Amino acid sequence: xxxxxxxxxxxxxxxxxxxxxxxxxxxxxxxxxxxxxxxxxxxxxxxxxxxxxxxxxxxxxxxxxxxxxxxxxxxxxxxxxxxxxxxxxxxxxxxxxxxxxxxxxxxxxxxxxxxxxxxxxxxxxxxxxxxxxxxxxxxxxxxxxxxxxxxxxxxxxxxxxxxxxxxxxxxxxxxxxxxxxxxxxxxxxxxxxxxxxxxxxxxxxxxxxxxxxxxxxxxxxxxxxxxxxxxxxxxxxxxxxxxxxxxxxxxxxxxxxxxxxxxxxxxxxxxxxxxxxxxxxxxxxxxxxxxxxxxxxxxxxxxxxxxx
Amino acid sequence: xxxxxxxxxxxxxxxxxxxxxxxxxxxxxxxxxxxxxxxxxxxxxxxxxxxxxxxxxxxxxxxxxxxxxxxxxxxxxxxxxxxxxxxxxxxxxxxxxxxxxxxxxxxxxxxxxxxxxxxxxxxxxxxxxxxxxxxxxxxxxxxxxxxxxxxxxxxxxxxxxxxxxxxxxxxxxxxxxxxxxxxxxxx
Numbered sequence: 001x002x003x004x005x006x007x008x009x010x011x012x013x014x015x016x017x018x019x020x021x022x023x024x025x026x027x028x029x030x031x032x033x034x035x036x037x038x039x040x041x042x043x044x045x046x047x048x049x050x051x052x053x054x055x056x057x058x059x060x061x062x063x064x065x066x067x068x069x070x071x072x073x074x075x076x077x078x079x080x081x082x083x084x085x086x087x088x089x090x091x092x093x094x095x096x097x098x099x100x101x102x103x104x105x106x107x108x109x110x111x112x113x114x115x116x117x118x119x120x121x122x123x124x125x126x127x128x129x130x131x132x133x134x135x136x137x138x139x140x141x142x143x144x145x146x147x148x149x150x151x152x153x154x155x156x157x158x159x160x161x162x163x164x165x166x167x168x169x170x171x172x173x174x175x176x177x178x179x180x181x182x183x184x185x186x187x188x189x190x191x192x193x194x195x196x197x198x199x200x201x202x203x204x205x206x207x208x209x210x211x212x213x214x215x216x217x218x219x220x221x222x223x224x225x226x227x228x229x230x231x232x233x234x235x236x237x238x239x240x241x242x243x244x245x246x247x248x249x250x251x252x253x254x255x256x257x258x259x260x261x262x263x264x265x266x267x268x269x270x271x272x273x274x275x276x277x278x279x280x281x282x283x284x285x286x287x288x289x290x291x292x293x294x295x296x297x298x299x300x301x302x303x304x305x306x307x308x
Numbered sequence: 309x310x311x312x313x314x315x316x317x318x319x320x321x322x323x324x325x326x327x328x329x330x331x332x333x334x335x336x337x338x339x340x341x342x343x344x345x346x347x348x349x350x351x352x353x354x355x356x357x358x359x360x361x362x363x364x365x366x367x368x369x370x371x372x373x374x375x376x377x378x379x380x381x382x383x384x385x386x387x388x389x390x391x392x393x394x395x396x397x398x399x400x401x402x403x404x405x406x407x408x409x410x411x412x413x414x415x416x417x418x419x420x421x422x423x424x425x426x427x428x429x430x431x432x433x434x435x436x437x438x439x440x441x442x443x444x445x446x447x448x449x450x451x452x453x454x455x456x457x458x459x460x461x462x463x464x465x466x467x468x469x470x471x472x473x474x475x476x477x478x479x480x481x482x483x484x485x486x487x488x489x490x491x492x493x494x495x
């Protein structure tokens with residue numbers, strides 16, 4: 001199963017969540033490979049105390065080494081790492097052919113779980129990698145800027161996906177026509193457009209239902225500090241459906257904990273040295289929710305009090 | 309009547325939801341979308357003031373309509389409630405199948421006219437007759453039939469859940485029999 005972790009904004013904890021979920025899955029005995037696709041600022045290896053990985057994606061792109069062969073051991077049983085390369089490569093410099101080759105190799109990797117840590121931003125290479133995954137995950141934080149970037153990221157991924165579908169089914173022209181005359185049909189946004197298209201033709205409806213049924217984004221809320229913050233994820237389910245027309249699953253949250261920062265700075269895998277931490281429990285819960293595609297259950301009427 | 313499905317949808321509820329769920333989800337959504345929480349503020353242009361106004365108005369409307377639909381409406385006038393003697397009670401208790409015909413005979417034994425029922429419940433005579441004759445085509449979705457049946461049974465002081473549990477499966481079987489079994493696209 002391929003997991004992709006994006007979210008638009010930097011600093012929300014994508015790499016922390018990636019490394020911790022990976023550690024959890026590996027400890028459960030699942031063969032897991034983490035792939036650092038943050039081609040601009042890759043440092044997933046630092047979470048495992050590796051300073052200079054022997055190989056990186058540069059070797060894959062430049063020296064034509066197979067992807068399977070550039071994975072390095074993380075120091076944790078069942079967990080391997082394919083590292084990006086700091087600075088030497090950015091997503092701008094990968095061409096279409098290289099990208100397709102990378103995707104082919106990712107699909108061919110021998111592992112139970114492949115977790116791809118995407119960089120910040122909404123570059124088309126980032127979006128395409130996101131869409132490649134069986135589990136599309138966004139990590140965000142209860143801050144307005146993080147949520148803005150997250151909405152933008154999800155919408156961009158959705159647009160990208162639609163573009164592929166339009167192209168594959170030769171719908172682009174007719175949809176552009178509809179959009180041009182949107183005032184006539186009382187269409188204001190993407191959601192209206194989709195509803196209109198689905199109503200206008202059974203064929204288009206079937207295509208959308210078939211192709212978009214798998215488009216579900218799993219939300220992970222990181223750096224949660226109050227019970228009100230936990231509710232943000234719950235509210236996002238309603239907001240994304242109502243105003244973006246997109247189904248999202250609230251997979252879970254991880255609270256803010258100074259211990260996480262200390263561990264990152266001392267380059268120790270968090271899940272190994274903090275087995276009893278509530279954060280570790282939360283990571284396990286959200287990983288299981290992502291595998292099963294289930295929601296975390298949050299009581300909507302709990303908004304006061306403190307995290308226990 | 310088909311609007312009720314839309315109302316349930318707007319309140320993010322299934323059509324089995326009760327009045328308590330309607331109130332809870334209404335409060336939750338109203339609170340979420342009228343406030344300025346970060347998850348709303350981050351939407352920016354995707355949630356313009358006009359859109360907010362329009363959404364909140366629809367929310368109010370849905371809440372009002374569903375509350376009316378589900379509210380435990382007591383018959384308005386006391387003498388409209390039917391008095392049952394013990395013999396009648398025993399007879400009803402022994403009814404095994406609340407078919408439309410059974411309901412009709414219960415009503416007739418209680419000497420209740422459908423017009424009286426209409427006066428209180430405001431359910432069209434045609435629908436009341438269709439319930440008794442089991443003319444299922446008249447009810448476009450179970451939710452309508454269900455709400456009429458609730459009113460009907462309340463008017464006759466019958467055990468509503470018991471009647472529903474007996475009556476509705478026949479409607480469902482009928483509804484299921486007229487959809488194509490396989491390959492039917494989900495709407």
